Amino acid sequence: MNNFMKKEKIVYLTLLSIALIAVSCEKNTKEERPDFPLEQPYQVDEEDYELYSLVINEKYSSEKIVIAQNSTAHVALNYRNSFYEEIKENNPNFDTTLVESLNALNDTSILFGENFISDSKQIIVISSEELSYIFNGQDANSGWDAFYQAYENSNGIIRFTRIAYNEDKTQAILEMGHSFASLGASGKIVYFEKQNGNWTIANTIPTWIS
Numbered sequence: 001m002n003n004f005m006k007k008e009k010i011v012y013l014t015l016l017s018i019a020l021i022a023v024s025c026e027k028n029t030k031e032e033r034p035d036f037p038l039e040q041p042y043q044v045d046e047e048d049y050e051l052y053s054l055v056i057n058e059k060y061s062s063e064k065i066v067i068a069q070n071s072t073a074h075v076a077l078n079y080r081n082s083f084y085e086e087i088k089e090n091n092p093n094f095d096t097t098l099v100e101s102l103n104a105l106n107d108t109s110i111l112f113g114e115n116f117i118s119d120s121k122q123i124i125v126i127s128s129e130e131l132s133y134i135f136n137g138q139d140a141n142s143g144w145d146a147f148y149q150a151y152e153n154s155n156g157i158i159r160f161t162r163i164a165y166n167e168d169k170t171q172a173i174l175e176m177g178h179s180f181a182s183l184g185a186s187g188k189i190v191y192f193e194k195q196n197g198n199w200t201i202a203n204t205i206p207t208w209i210s
Helices: 003-029 046-059 082-090 097-105 128-134 140-150
Strands: 064-068 122-126 154-160 171-181 184-195 198-209
Touching (some): 046 064, 046 154, 046 171, 046 198, 082 184, 082 198, 097 171, 140 154, 171 198
Antiparallel strands (some): 154 171, 184 198
16 A cells, blocks of 8 residues: 555544544434433322412413422411411401411422313423423523523423312412522412302412512
8 A cells, every 4th residue: 555545544534533523422412301200299189280270371371381390388378477468458258277278288298290281381390300400500590591492482480389278168379489580580379269169369469589
């Protein structure tokens, strides 16, 4: 083999190596994220899902809704704070036993299933494992960039508490949070009343904002 052919072979092998490295890098960058199956959900009453879904459908316009699988409490409703006073002022028939019931229920969390209902929205339940993967200790902005890459056109993450009912199940209350950016989040208490067999949202009270 003459020197020209040797050089040509070396150039060919070098170019081939570069091409293989490039393909390998491209494959890695396009590698799919791991799957994050939901944990086994708790037995949550259908009526609870009806109320959660009522909030989703009436309070959010986004066509894609992402809900954290773990229930999460953000603030404690009690007889001394302004939230309680506002509920009482706006709803004279408010059953005050709901305050203690809500707090007692949310001493422990539950795991939601995929039973939320909407005719116009795609509702996605996201596991704590996936949330940890997305917001994996990197700065919050990068975490939110990764979240919206995975859930494009969503409105962020909604977190619900468990729902407390009064004794005859004509009133109910929950607390919730909505996060959508590193410095974008808010919370509220939602109070429901059942009239003529149908649940309605009687009052929504903002509780916190960041």
